[in-house]
Amino acid sequence: MTAPALLASVVNPAGRVGQLREATRDLGWAALLALPALAVFATFTFLPFVRAIWLSLNVTDIVGSPVTFVGPAYYLRILGLDDTSTQTYLRSILTTVEFTLLVVPVSIVGPLALALLANQRLSGIAFFRTIFSSPVAISVASASVVFALLYNPSVGVLQWLVNGLGLHVKGVLLDPATALPAVALVTIWTASGFHFIILLAGLQGIPEDLHEGAQVDGAGRWRILTRVTLPLLTPTLMFLVIISTINAFQAFTQFNVLIASGGPGGSTNVLVFALYSSFFKDNRYGFASAISVVLFIVLLALSLLQYKLLERRVHYQ
Numbered sequence: 001m002t003a004p005a006l007l008a009s010v011v012n013p014a015g016r017v018g019q020l021r022e023a024t025r026d027l028g029w030a031a032l033l034a035l036p037a038l039a040v041f042a043t044f045t046f047l048p049f050v051r052a053i054w055l056s057l058n059v060t061d062i063v064g065s066p067v068t069f070v071g072p073a074y075y076l077r078i079l080g081l082d083d084t085s086t087q088t089y090l091r092s093i094l095t096t097v098e099f100t101l102l103v104v105p106v107s108i109v110g111p112l113a114l115a116l117l118a119n120q121r122l123s124g125i126a127f128f129r130t131i132f133s134s135p136v137a138i139s140v141a142s143a144s145v146v147f148a149l150l151y152n153p154s155v156g157v158l159q160w161l162v163n164g165l166g167l168h169v170k171g172v173l174l175d176p177a178t179a180l181p182a183v184a185l186v187t188i189w190t191a192s193g194f195h196f197i198i199l200l201a202g203l204q205g206i207p208e209d210l211h212e213g214a215q216v217d218g219a220g221r222w223r224i225l226t227r228v229t230l231p232l233l234t235p236t237l238m239f240l241v242i243i244s245t246i247n248a249f250q251a252f253t254q255f256n257v258l259i260a261s262g263g264p265g266g267s268t269n270v271l272v273f274a275l276y277s278s279f280f281k282d283n284r285y286g287f288a289s290a291i292s293v294v295l296f297i298v299l300l301a302l303s304l305l306q307y308k309l310l311e312r313r314v315h316y317q
Contacts, residue, residue: 049296056290064285074290088266089274089291093298095180096270100248102184107191108240114192115199116225129200136193140186144257147186148173151258173259176267183268186254191247195240202236203229234314242306249299252276271295 056074058066076082080090111132118129135143150157153171162172169175172182206229214224230237252272255263262269262277271291279288 052289052292055286056293058286060285062283066286070286074287075294077287078290078294088269089271091266092269092271092274093294095266095268096249096272099180099184099187099251099270100245102181103187103191103248103251104241104244106184107188107195107244108237110188111192111195112199112237114196115203116229118196118200119203132196133193133200135190136197138190138193140190140253141257143190144186144254147182147189148258151182174264176263176265179259179263179267183251183254183258186258187248187251190254191244195244198236198240199233202233206232231315234310235316238307238310238314241310242303245302245306246299249295249302271298 055064055066057069057071059068059070061067073082077084077086078089078093080087114132118125118132149155151171151173153174158172162169162178169178172178210228210232211224214228219227250272251270255268255270255273256276259268262273272295275288275291275295278284278291
């Protein structure tokens with residue numbers, strides 16, 4: 001509010017009442033226009049989430065209706081704190097964390113190197129930009145089918161590489177030591193196209209005069225990269241780190257297509273696959289709901305932690 005308007009409102013109380021009515025009317029119109037979107041969110045997001053929390057506290061029947069209230073018993077079982085002392089689902093959480101650590105760093109560093117290369121002003125670079133971004137057009141299911149064929153020991157396409165690395169396993173998806181990295185490789189490849197596009201857009205959004213000014217001051221390529229390019233790219237990198245972590249924790253399709261089970265020795269039994277097995281195979285709707293709530297809490301905590309840690313190092317200008 002400007003100074004003349006403020007003075008007029010003090011002198012004329014009726015003007016303040018009129019402004020309040022106008023603000024109330026605008027708020028009413030905004031709420032009315034947002035009502036359809038809020039209804040959709042409430043129907044498909046908020047209400048199912050509240051119901052999942054309620055189901056996680058109950059034993060359910062075959063159709064998913066609550067039968068017996070058990071409180072936090074399912075959560076204690078997931079964390080291995082109940083009387084059964086089962087560690088299966090706690091291991092699933094740790095397996096998911098291990099899978100995330102395998103996927104996130106490589107899926108960002110690799111596309112970043114390609115984006116730096118594709119950002120150069122070279123003849124024919126548009127062709128390579130198309131090649132580098134091509135995985136974004138391929139679904140995770142389709143890529144998993146292709147990689148399943150490549151991993152098949154009877155086909156032998158990658159067997160020479162496996163033997164060359166000294167692994168000497170009958171199949172990378174059949175050995176507990178290689179099954180999770182094999183699925184992680186599929187995830188990295190499918191995510192590389194999207195990450196490349198986002199990083200290239202971030203690089204092209206950096207003003208060119210900053211690089212030229214650094215060159216005039218005598219900075220070399222490595223110093224320009226570390227002191228100019230990467231600091232100005234930190235908002236994009238923070239976005240990709242958070243999004244990649246969420247996607248890695250929610251990964252399911254590649255596990256279902258490549259292995260369709262908990263894997264050899266439970267080595268690929270990530271949390272989402274354990275949720276899927278409990279819901280669709282065992283019809284344990286209450287327990288599956290508890291797993292989904294735990295997954296939500298873990299992702300929320302990780303996202304907030306990453307934002308707090310990374311936001312301090314982000315340069316927006």
